Amino acid sequence: MQTLFSLYPRVMVSHVGYKAEKQDQLSPTNHACAGAASGAVARAVLQPLDVLKIRFQLQVEPIAKRGGGLYQGLLQSTYTIARTEGLSALWKGHIAAQALSVTFGMAQFWSYSLLTKAASEHGAGEGHLSHGVCGALAGLFATITSFPFDTVRTRLIAQGCPKHYTGMKNAVIKMVNQEGTKSLWKGLLPTLVMSAPYSGLTFYFYSAYQALMMKWFLKGKENEWLSTSAVTGLVAGACAKVCVYPLDVLKKRLQIRGFEEARKQFGKVVVYKSPWSCVLQVTRQEGVLAWYKGLWPAMIKSGLTSGVIFLTFESICQLLSHLQNKKGDRPIE
Numbered sequence: 001m002q003t004l005f006s007l008y009p010r011v012m013v014s015h016v017g018y019k020a021e022k023q024d025q026l027s028p029t030n031h032a033c034a035g036a037a038s039g040a041v042a043r044a045v046l047q048p049l050d051v052l053k054i055r056f057q058l059q060v061e062p063i064a065k066r067g068g069g070l071y072q073g074l075l076q077s078t079y080t081i082a083r084t085e086g087l088s089a090l091w092k093g094h095i096a097a098q099a100l101s102v103t104f105g106m107a108q109f110w111s112y113s114l115l116t117k118a119a120s121e122h123g124a125g126e127g128h129l130s131h132g133v134c135g136a137l138a139g140l141f142a143t144i145t146s147f148p149f150d151t152v153r154t155r156l157i158a159q160g161c162p163k164h165y166t167g168m169k170n171a172v173i174k175m176v177n178q179e180g181t182k183s184l185w186k187g188l189l190p191t192l193v194m195s196a197p198y199s200g201l202t203f204y205f206y207s208a209y210q211a212l213m214m215k216w217f218l219k220g221k222e223n224e225w226l227s228t229s230a231v232t233g234l235v236a237g238a239c240a241k242v243c244v245y246p247l248d249v250l251k252k253r254l255q256i257r258g259f260e261e262a263r264k265q266f267g268k269v270v271v272y273k274s275p276w277s278c279v280l281q282v283t284r285q286e287g288v289l290a291w292y293k294g295l296w297p298a299m300i301k302s303g304l305t306s307g308v309i310f311l312t313f314e315s316i317c318q319l320l321s322h323l324q325n326k327k328g329d330r331p332i333e
Contacts, residue, residue: 014210014229015317016109016203016310017131018117028117030320032110038312039105042305043098048090049301050097052077054157056294057252060270060286063293074297085161093156096168100149108142108199109313128211132204139199143191148172148184150191154255179258187254190275194247198240202306205236230311237306238299245298246291253278 015026015034043050055077061069071077081089115134152171155164165171175183209232241248257272270285272278282290 015314015321016206017112017134018114018120026113026317026321026324028110028113030317031113032106034313034316034320035105035107035109036102037105037316038109038309039101040098041312042308043094043101045308046301046305047094047097048078049297049304051081051090051092051157053294053297053301054154054252055081056297057249058158058256059293062286092159093153093168096149096153096156096171099168100146100153103146103149104142105309107145108138111141112138112203128204128208131207132200135203136196136200138203139195140192142199143195144188147188147191151175151184151186151255154252158256183258186257187251190247190250190254194244194251198244201240201243202236205239206232206306206310209235229314230307233310234303234307236310238303240306241299241302242295245295248298249282249291249293250275250278253282 015031019025052071052074055071056063059069059071061067063069063071063073065072070080078090085092112134115137116131119130119134152168152175155171155175156168159165165174172184210228213228213232253272254275270281272281
């Protein structure tokens with residue numbers, strides 16, 4: 001009986017992006033499906049870390065013992081949320097978050113496939129820098145496509161008890177009726193500024209680390225490419241997150257403008273009049289290190305998410321490639 005690993009090549013062959021030399025080239029549609037599935041898997045497994053990260057980012061007080069805030073560390077915060085809001089609160093906003101992850105993953109890997117193909121056809125080559133530029137553009141497209149889900153997800157996670165929103169649909173209706181349609185796009189500018197370098201750096205690091213792993217560690221070992229995808233994806237995601245993290249904090253602070261009343265139980269509430277006033281107030285009142293609140297859960301979450309995404313993506317693409325070759329089908333255009 002053929003095992004799962006027998007479906008994979010003896011050496012690592014990445015399916016991320018267009019590869020001119022690959023014989024079993026998959027279509028952008030295949031990449032979109034694999035991207036959607038990988039985003040859904042990663043979100044289902046790692047949502048609690050995202051909840052913790054957002055709660056930390058929104059807290060004005062220091063994230064430390066005797067800091068005056070409700071949340072004082074990973075373990076304490078997890079216990080506090082589970083005790084006061086129930087264990088399910090660690091998956092608050094999960095439906096909106098899944099919609100975000102599926103939409104983002106689909107748009108990102110679809111556009112990345114098209115962009116890398118265009119770059120290859122125009123002589124841009126297969127260099128790591130080319131992967132980084134294509135990744136940045138793919139991140140911009142995916143962010144614009146999925147951003148309303150991101151805003152709704154942040155609101156659902158940020159609220160305490162009693163709940164202001166009962167779910168994703170209720171949140172969208174209330175936000176549009178009470179704050180206008182533009183409220184679904186709050187924090188878009190810093191998100192776009194962040195998403196381009198984050199996505200670009202992730203794909204850049206993934207490509208570079210894969211090349212290093214191939215050269216120094218794999219050396220043709222059978223079936224090792226699968227674990228390598230997970231490791232390189234994890235490291236790439238963590239490194240990229242550190243580089244752009246302050247912009248992530250700024251985005252979260254802006255996304256809850258107009259929603260401050262629902263956060264009184266969590267500690268001090270500050271109203272920001274504009275993105276620039278937010279930057280000044282946070283820096284003056286909370287210090288420069290405030291821009292790195294929640295960094296540890298963010299790094300863990302981003303690293304694990306990236307690792308799971310690339311591992312799942314590569315696995316699904318390899319399976320699609322195997323089925324495609326077995327049936328003699330051409331890629332779906």
